[in-house]
Amino acid sequence: MANVLILGGGFAGVVAAESLAKRLGSDHQITMISRHQEFIFYPSLVKLAFGQVDVADLSYNLREAMLDRRVKFIEAEIAYPDPDNNCVIVPHGEVQGKVSYDYLLFALGRHLALEDIPGFYDHSHHLLTVNAALKFREALKNFHAGHAVFGYCQDSRLAVPVFEAAFALDRMLKERGEREQVTITIVGPEKLSGQLGGEEVVPALQQALADHNVEFVAEFPVNKITEKTVFAATGKKMDYDLLMLVPPFGGPGEAQYTGITDPNGYVRVDRHMRVTGAYRMYAAGDCVNFLGPKMGHMAVLQGMVAAANMAAEIEGQEPEARYNHELMLVIDEGGKDSIYLQKPLWEEGEASLKQGRFWGWAKHVHQKYWQKIHA
Numbered sequence: 001m002a003n004v005l006i007l008g009g010g011f012a013g014v015v016a017a018e019s020l021a022k023r024l025g026s027d028h029q030i031t032m033i034s035r036h037q038e039f040i041f042y043p044s045l046v047k048l049a050f051g052q053v054d055v056a057d058l059s060y061n062l063r064e065a066m067l068d069r070r071v072k073f074i075e076a077e078i079a080y081p082d083p084d085n086n087c088v089i090v091p092h093g094e095v096q097g098k099v100s101y102d103y104l105l106f107a108l109g110r111h112l113a114l115e116d117i118p119g120f121y122d123h124s125h126h127l128l129t130v131n132a133a134l135k136f137r138e139a140l141k142n143f144h145a146g147h148a149v150f151g152y153c154q155d156s157r158l159a160v161p162v163f164e165a166a167f168a169l170d171r172m173l174k175e176r177g178e179r180e181q182v183t184i185t186i187v188g189p190e191k192l193s194g195q196l197g198g199e200e201v202v203p204a205l206q207q208a209l210a211d212h213n214v215e216f217v218a219e220f221p222v223n224k225i226t227e228k229t230v231f232a233a234t235g236k237k238m239d240y241d242l243l244m245l246v247p248p249f250g251g252p253g254e255a256q257y258t259g260i261t262d263p264n265g266y267v268r269v270d271r272h273m274r275v276t277g278a279y280r281m282y283a284a285g286d287c288v289n290f291l292g293p294k295m296g297h298m299a300v301l302q303g304m305v306a307a308a309n310m311a312a313e314i315e316g317q318e319p320e321a322r323y324n325h326e327l328m329l330v331i332d333e334g335g336k337d338s339i340y341l342q343k344p345l346w347e348e349g350e351a352s353l354k355q356g357r358f359w360g361w362a363k364h365v366h367q368k369y370w371q372k373i374h375a
């Protein structure tokens with residue numbers, strides 16, 4: 001019998017747990033430890049901030065969902081894994097102390113490095129957690145005139161919600177009859193193509209920005225924020241009345257000082273999703289050291305590959321499943337021109353770009369699908 005431990009109840013952890021439960025017999029024990037009982041469908045946090053959905057629409061109870069798949073769920077805080085001793089240190093929660101494993105999947109996501117930008121905590125909104133999105137929702141209710149600045153910082157590995165939020169603000173203000181009183185600007189540390197897969201997406205994005213009367217300011221790497229002004233490392237600055245930024249990302253704090261991270265703090269894995277230098281340990285999702293954007297569909301594929309290889313090892317076979325890094329994104333523009341891009345990141349190949357109402361709708365359906373299928 002193998003004792004498989006999964007750390008984290010996000011996209012990667014949930015998909016891996018489900019795959020393992022399907023493949024392994026009931027004589028093996030699968031346990032998931034996560035901080036909260038709820039799974040959150042993060043791509044819908046923009047809709048939450050703009051009052052289009054409520055928390056119940058984008059979450060479900062993991063304990064119940066995992067029980068149905070005979071995965072034991074434990075609500076607890078993880079301090080760090082100890083790969084040399086095949087255990088995980090759990091300071092508090094439903095269990096405490098050292099939890100041992102035969103096979104481990106590390107899927108704790110990334111760290112939001114708000115502390116890297118002086119003034120971020122005090123002056124900027126973000127929408128990367130439920131509470132932050134709800135706080136931003138309150139600010140939006142009280143915002144009627146002035147300059148709205150949205151953006152992503154250097155090392156933020158996620159630009160999609162910034163564009164979606166700017167387009168949603170445009171629509172909300174038009175509905176309220178207040179659009180004339182507001183200027184909307186997006187700032188980014190590099191060119192428009194940077195975090196969004198390259199030049200292919202630029203014409204469609206420029207059209208969407210023009211349609212929504214949103215200005216994009218490139219090469220604005222935010223490095224300081226005060227009560228009324230946001231500053232860039234290039235010396236530029238911009239006054240704002242409402243500020244929402246995606247903070248820099250960093251590797252998961254729980255993996256630091258364990259000898260399994262790259263110089264940026266992300267967990268080092270090979271294409272089989274095995275942690276390099278650690279025995280019977282895998283990692284998947286935002287926590288791993290692959291370059292480029294950090295997205296949910298990547299976490300899902302990586303979770304599947306990790307699960308297939310763990311199961312193979314448990315069954316005495318070679319781990320053969322390999323992950324292929326590709327970008328797939330939908331920018332829900334809210335109207336007829338939502339943008340879909342698919343592009344290989346490791347291999348040569350054409351990008352596929354599509355536009356139309358269907359893609360925004362498909363993203364919404366995806367949220368419903370996760371709630372229905374996985375709950």
Ligand SMILES: Cc1cc2nc3c(=O)[nH]c(=O)nc-3n(C[C@H](O)[C@H](O)[C@H](O)COP(=O)(O)OP(=O)(O)OC[C@H]3O[C@@H](n4cnc5c(N)ncnc54)[C@H](O)[C@@H]3O)c2cc1C
Binds near residue numbers: 160
């Ligand atoms: C606003 C927003 C919009 C997005 N839009 C898109 C999009 O349009 N398309 C797309 O593909 N992706 C999108 N993403 C990215 C996507 O949500 C992430 O890539 C995905 O959630 C990563 O999955 P993960 O399993 O690696 O990590 P997470 O989903 O972050 O899960 C990590 C899990 O670990 C738990 N955890 C963390 N630390 C601890 C600890 N110390 N102890 C116990 N438990 C812990 C957490 O509670 C969580 O359950 C968006 C994200 C956000 C925030």
